[in-house]
Amino acid sequence: MILTILLGGLAGWGAVKAEPAIRKKLDDLLVVDRDLSDAEARVYSFALCLFGAALVAALANEGSAIWLTLGGALGVMGPRLIALAKLGR
Numbered sequence: 688m689i690l691t692i693l694l695g696g697l698a699g700w701g702a703v704k705a706e707p708a709i710r711k712k713l714d715d716l717l718v719v720d721r722d723l724s725d726a727e728a729r730v731y732s733f734a735l736c737l738f739g740a741a742l743v744a745a746l747a748n749e750g751s752a753i754w755l756t757l758g759g760a761l762g763v764m765g766p767r768l769i770a771l772a773k774l775g776r
Contacts, residue, residue, distance in 0.1 A: 691750025692758035698740035699762020702733040709735060733763065 710728040717723070723731070737759050744750050761768075 688750055688754050690747060691744050691754040692761075694740040694744050694750075695737065695755040695758020695760075696762035696765065697758075698736040698755075699733065699759040700765055702729070702736040702763065703766070705736060706732040733759070 706728055709732045710723060713723060713728070713731060737755070740759070741752075741755060744755060
């Protein structure tokens, strides 16, 4: 369970960092008349990172989708929660 939450958290945190690279690859692969919106790029980045975390969790025979999703959500919200905590000090 702990490993699954950590994997989800890393996927959520890593999605923000990986978004520019993933967006560039998707722009190259998806030949359409318009670019990806910021929201679409964020969702695709998060989905790919979470899928990677799910593969690692499955290979480790660990956890469930609920804990992976919770960790992913915390990973995405983590920087904002930390900034909010620092403002409260």
